[in-house]
Amino acid sequence: MYCNCSSQGYHGCNPCQYFSTIGTSVSRWCSSGTLDAPYADYAFLTRTNELTAEAGEPIQLNGPSMVTGAFSYANGLLTISQPGIYRLCYIVNLPFETMQDPGLMFYVRAGENIVAGTQASTQGPGTLAVQAIFEVTSRVSLALVCNTSFSVNALNEGDVLASLLVEKLA
Known part of the structure; x- marks a missing residue:
């Protein structure tokens, strides 16, 4: 944590001027109470409870x-409307007890x-x-796809079976 202000408050800084470094990203709390980040364009999508796929869809x-x-x-379809460099990560959780394929x-x-x-x-x-x-050089739509049709159920209500995170790097 470091301050760039003269007034004192939360952790010794005025909350509006409080900066924290987490990993490689720097975030700032502004007076509206929202987090402002250098690359705030991101999408995080999940699928819970049941995961069903049609081949190629x-x-x-x-x-x-x-x-x-x-x-x-x-x-x-996750549509990206701005050119740039993007990072994506997807996770698929296939429970042993429900997996058939x-x-x-x-x-x-x-x-x-x-x-x-x-x-x-x-x-x-x-x-x-x-x-x-x-x-990405022009508007494009992304989709998480499986080559085979299948369906699985979560072991517990609310379990995440698939997630997709895409963030703009530059």
Whole structure:
């Protein structure tokens, strides 16, 4: 923590001027009580309780989510409206007790193309985590896709079975 102010308050700083470094990102609390970050464009989407996929079609991520800035989400498509460099991470949780298909391949599709570095396969139950950095030069829609139709249920109400995080880096 460090201050750039002369008035004292929370942790010795005026809350409006309080800065904290978390990892590599620097965040600032402003007087409205909202967090202001250097790269505030991000989308975080989840699917809870049941995960169903139709082969080659977007997986519907309609659980708790947050979508800001350059992003919009509808009908399984996450649309990026601004050019830039983006980082994505998706996680798929396939519970042992409910998993029927022994082999599934997941990927993120941008338009009709697979985003480089996002294709991964599983040979049974478990957790699959994938991340990639990619460039967007014009408006594009992303979708989390599986090559095979399947359906799994969560072990507990509210369990997250899939999540997708995309953030603008530059």
